[in-house]
Amino acid sequence: MRMSVQEAEAKVRAGAAALQRGRPEEAARLLGEVTAAGIANAQVWLLLAHASAKAGDAAGEEAALDSLLAADPQNLRGLVLKGDCRARAGERRAATSFYRRARQVAGMVGDLPPDLAVEMARAERALADFERGYKTHLDSALAERGFGASARSARFQQSLDILAGEKEIFVQQPTAYYFPGLPNIQFYERERFDWAERVEAATDAIRAELLALMADTDAFRPYMVADPDRPRADFHGLLDNPEWSSLYLWEDGKPVEANAARCPAAFEALGQAPLPHISIRAPVVMFSRLAPGARIPPHTGMLNARLICHLPLIVPPGCGFRVGNEVRQWEQGKLLIFDDTIEHEAWNDSNEDRVVLIFDIWRPELSEAERGAVAAMFEAVDDYRDD
Amino acid sequence: MIEPAPSTDAAIRDLLARGDAYRRAGDVRAATSFFQAALRHAAEAGSLPRDLLEPLQSAQAHVRQAGVDYQAHLERAVAEVGAGPRFDEAIDILFGRREIFHQQPSAFYFPGLPQRQFYEREEFGWAVGLEAETEAIRAELRALLDGGASFQPYVEAEADRPPQDFHGMRDDPSWGAFYLWKDGSLVAENAARCPRTVAALEKVPMSRIGSRTPSVLFSLLRPGARIPPHHGMLNSRLICHLPLVVPSGCWLRVGNETRQWDEGKLLIFDDSIEHEALNPTSSLRVILLFDIWRPELSEAERRGVSAVFEAIDGYGRASASA
Numbered sequence: 284m285r286m287s288v289q290e291a292e293a294k295v296r297a298g299a300a301a302l303q304r305g306r307p308e309e310a311a312r313l314l315g316e317v318t319a320a321g322i323a324n325a326q327v328w329l330l331l332a333h334a335s336a337k338a339g340d341a342a343g344e345e346a347a348l349d350s351l352l353a354a355d356p357q358n359l360r361g362l363v364l365k366g367d368c369r370a371r372a373g374e375r376r377a378a379t380s381f382y383r384r385a386r387q388v389a390g391m392v393g394d395l396p397p398d399l400a401v402e403m404a405r406a407e408r409a410l411a412d413f414e415r416g417y418k419t420h421l422d423s424a425l426a427e428r429g430f431g432a433s434a435r436s437a438r439f440q441q442s443l444d445i446l447a448g449e450k451e452i453f454v455q456q457p458t459a460y461y462f463p464g465l466p467n468i469q470f471y472e473r474e475r476f477d478w479a480e481r482v483e484a485a486t487d488a489i490r491a492e493l494l495a496l497m498a499d500t501d502a503f504r505p506y507m508v509a510d511p512d513r514p515r516a517d518f519h520g521l522l523d524n525p526e527w528s529s530l531y532l533w534e535d536g537k538p539v540e541a542n543a544a545r546c547p548a549a550f551e552a553l554g555q556a557p558l559p560h561i562s563i564r565a566p567v568v569m570f571s572r573l574a575p576g577a578r579i580p581p582h583t584g585m586l587n588a589r590l591i592c593h594l595p596l597i598v599p600p601g602c603g604f605r606v607g608n609e610v611r612q613w614e615q616g617k618l619l620i621f622d623d624t625i626e627h628e629a630w631n632d633s634n635e636d637r638v639v640l641i642f643d644i645w646r647p648e649l650s651e652a653e654r655g656a657v658a659a660m661f662e663a664v665d666d667y668r669d670d
Numbered sequence: 671m672i673e674p675a676p677s678t679d680a681a682i683r684d685l686l687a688r689g690d691a692y693r694r695a696g697d698v699r700a701a702t703s704f705f706q707a708a709l710r711h712a713a714e715a716g717s718l719p720r721d722l723l724e725p726l727q728s729a730q731a732h733v734r735q736a737g738v739d740y741q742a743h744l745e746r747a748v749a750e751v752g753a754g755p756r757f758d759e760a761i762d763i764l765f766g767r768r769e770i771f772h773q774q775p776s777a778f779y780f781p782g783l784p785q786r787q788f789y790e791r792e793e794f795g796w797a798v799g800l801e802a803e804t805e806a807i808r809a810e811l812r813a814l815l816d817g818g819a820s821f822q823p824y825v826e827a828e829a830d831r832p833p834q835d836f837h838g839m840r841d842d843p844s845w846g847a848f849y850l851w852k853d854g855s856l857v858a859e860n861a862a863r864c865p866r867t868v869a870a871l872e873k874v875p876m877s878r879i880g881s882r883t884p885s886v887l888f889s890l891l892r893p894g895a896r897i898p899p900h901h902g903m904l905n906s907r908l909i910c911h912l913p914l915v916v917p918s919g920c921w922l923r924v925g926n927e928t929r930q931w932d933e934g935k936l937l938i939f940d941d942s943i944e945h946e947a948l949n950p951t952s953s954l955r956v957i958l959l960f961d962i963w964r965p966e967l968s969e970a971e972r973r974g975v976s977a978v979f980e981a982i983d984g985y986g987r988a989s990a991s992a
Contacts, residue, residue: 375986424981656753663747
């Protein structure tokens, strides 16, 4: 059917008038002639959808909206109305996808005219309602299928927390050296390492050595110490700050002889662990003291070829430790093993010192050849003086 | 020894002077770190007195040369190490020759899995058996192509969802698909035309995730077709390609690695890492595409992931019982 623009405009005006006079069937017929002629714009499709709805023709309304969205996928009113159609059909999931798209578009538009704001508010209510029901549904549906909370592996539970938006994804972000292809695991479980029990068994003896050392008030020094040969790069105010201090058993890849003599039990226990030997960088072994009220701000470590272990020795209540999206408490004598290239932070909100024995181990995923190669690379880095 | 407040002329002069002192003393690394600090402050300062330009240029030249020397030193040191592809990639990343890519699935992230771009076919016991069927599978594909079987656009509009264009690929026939399984169900009519292919897949640990997977299809890239960089939906499976018809010059990039399809040799990769493909030739490229469970997932985890998607797909549906 051929139709001039003037004819089309006349029909649209007549259709709008019919709609106003409460004759939606007539309006739908007139507007339908315009759309059938292939010269409808968004406004005409919307009017037709409106007329069809008033006339009780749900299919006609939805067909008009589909045509509208095909021509103008960002049409906010069209998206909300299409969502309403799906919601009425009981397809809440489909409805949600249209409301969500409307939310995106509204976000780009900024301030909405009042009538559209009303539509958008309705869409937001429907979304909130859907999202409230979603988590409950997921939990009960999983339980029905044999995956109640107690039947989930830790990482499967974490995938659900991430899906629900309750936890973030954290990845390795080493500051100096990235070894690819490794899993991003925040905490490794102590049960996974056969040497862990033997180290833990020495807790009391190591603690006694620590207490003897702490009687000597000068033994600890700030964890972060300025290097006079480098521009001063402060680490969140911790440089030269005694709030976070340490006493080294291994430093710069070598045992500290004076302290070794005073901590035979600690040295013996560490002989059980796969300490990495990486140039002058590892092993690093120290008693780490966090003063009352102190906080180590979020940061990431240097290289992901190793893991960090904490053997908690003095742990007042009120301390905490976060790696990625998981917070754990130190428990005296129980190892915490984690990937320090994933953002982590620690705090001591108590009135007493917290002390843990810190040491590093090779990542279990690295082959012997790869460990050797990483060590060789850092030796090359560190012997690059002035040749 | 406190560094002066940043972005002042005095601070820059001081850093340059200290860098020079270390340079004269022969400590290249210390000199470099002071010069780098001076250059950082200069970059933040905006306008600078003219007399600083020459010493800053000299500092820059020092930093650049130090970088070149340092890299050459490390390259020499690790040249003989030979610890395999992961270590080589680490070195490439260290020198900025390759970027780091992570899994970024668009719908569901399973944590704790290795961040690997390609898996090697030798890691999978079933791979040899499937590759041995290449000729038979290709013959069935040829019959489809010769018989005018209809390939549908790989990216199609969904009737019940807002129109969503995937980088201009929606309804684009240059990336075509002929499905044997689609969204978890066998396409009986198509499968009947490819009995050898269906049989060959029997020993493959195809993923079965609710009504999402497996999908098995002949994937066809027409001459000149490009699949733009994108991420897949979930990281609990891997994507496998059995190359069937591959004109020379086609490639697939996953993360920081680009490989060529080689007829009869499986490519296996994590599609939740950014990937793209190109057929720059003037002939068709066709592969058999299917998905498998990630080998790192336990049986219980596989069932768990499947239960998640059954639950998701059963929510908010008129026909859903739960």
